[in-house]
Amino acid sequence: MGQAIAHALADQNLVLAGGSDAGDDPLELAKKSDVLVDFSAPVALGGNLDAAVAAKTPIVIGTTGLTEEHQSMIDEAAQSIAVLQAANTSLGVTLLTALVEQAAARLDEDWDVEILELHHRHKVDAPSGTALALAAAAARGRARSLPEVSRFDRFENDSPRDRGSIGFASLRGGSAAGDHTVLLATEGERIEITHRAESRDIFARGAIKAALWLVRLSPGRYTMNDVLGL
Ligand SMILES: NC(=O)C1=CN([C@@H]2O[C@H](COP(=O)(O)OP(=O)(O)OC[C@H]3O[C@@H](n4cnc5c(N)ncnc54)[C@H](OP(=O)(O)O)[C@@H]3O)[C@@H](O)[C@H]2O)C=CC1
Numbered sequence: 210m211g212q213a214i215a216h217a218l219a220d221q222n223l224v225l226a227g228g229s230d231a232g233d234d235p236l237e238l239a240k241k242s243d244v245l246v247d248f249s250a251p252v253a254l255g256g257n258l259d260a261a262v263a264a265k266t267p268i269v270i271g272t273t274g275l276t277e278e279h280q281s282m283i284d285e286a287a288q289s290i291a292v293l294q295a296a297n298t299s300l301g302v303t304l305l306t307a308l309v310e311q312a313a314a315r316l317d318e319d320w321d322v323e324i325l326e327l328h329h330r331h332k333v334d335a336p337s338g339t340a341l342a343l344a345a346a347a348a349r350g351r352a353r354s355l356p357e358v359s360r361f362d363r364f365e366n367d368s369p370r371d372r373g374s375i376g377f378a379s380l381r382g383g384s385a386a387g388d389h390t391v392l393l394a395t396e397g398e399r400i401e402i403t404h405r406a407e408s409r410d411i412f413a414r415g416a417i418k419a420a421l422w423l424v425r426l427s428p429g430r431y432t433m434n435d436v437l438g439l
């Protein structure tokens with residue numbers, strides 16, 4: 210993602226202050242930047258947040274595979290700086306997520322929700338952050354929480370599907386930039402809503418749009434929905 214962002218910045222005549230790829234110290238980078246953009250790894254998040262808070266620099270977080278502990282760290286940072294977190298910074302997935310919440314709300318639990326995702330062979334987290342965000346949107350649409358409805362244990366459990374649950378299928382291979390399908394299935398019919406990323410440029414462009422939008426905002430937590438006014 211570092212390379213995709215560097216290319217997208219150059220296309221828009223914006224300046225890349227540096228990056229962890231270049232061995233830059235996060236605090237020095239935060240001090241000389243208008244906004245930080247973090248697409249790295251969960252283990253790097255704490256240091257990047259500390260740097261952003263110390264320099265009072267807003268931060269966009271695209272890293273996935275985060276735990277509840279990471280979410281608490283983000284909540285704390287958002288007390289003093291503007292933080293935008295998005296498991297997927299593409300405009301298409303942002304809209305898809307809103308549509309899924311609406312579809313799940315309008316169709317009752319006779320409609321089973323399942324999430325299928327495909328990513329390149331280098332991806333380390335599964336299900337993808339986007340798959341989890343789509344499931345959370347469907348759960349929200351039905352006034353349920355993600356921990357309540359998500360099922361990750363199908364291979365260990367010989368029992369029929371629980372009504373209202375949400376299951377995941379994660380495929381890994383080749384160079385796929387990221388496909389997500391939300392399946393809504395009931396007796397006799399199915400709806401499949403799919404987003405396909407044709408390259409990583411869409412995530413980079415979305416992250417830059419988010420960064421430009423965030424740069425002068427007050428402390429708090431923001432999402433791609435806020436950027437698009439959804
Ligand atoms: N929100 C979104 O739209 C998207 C999110 N992502 C997420 O972004 C993250 C990064 O993805 P991707 O670019 O493919 O991953 P890569 O592994 O290609 O790149 C990760 C980068 O982070 C650096 N890094 C890793 N660990 C540390 C650390 N402890 N301290 C400092 N730097 C570190 C790596 O440096 P080095 O090589 O030196 O280890 C590398 O430059 C993933 O979580 C992915 O799921 C990806 C695409 C879109």
Ligand SMILES: O=C(O)C1=N[C@H](C(=O)O)C[C@H](O)C1
Pocket residue numbers: 273296297328329332336337338339340386387388
């Ligand atoms: O690692 C990736 O490549 C991607 N990660 C994000 C995720 O986990 O959902 C976003 C996108 O799908 C690409």
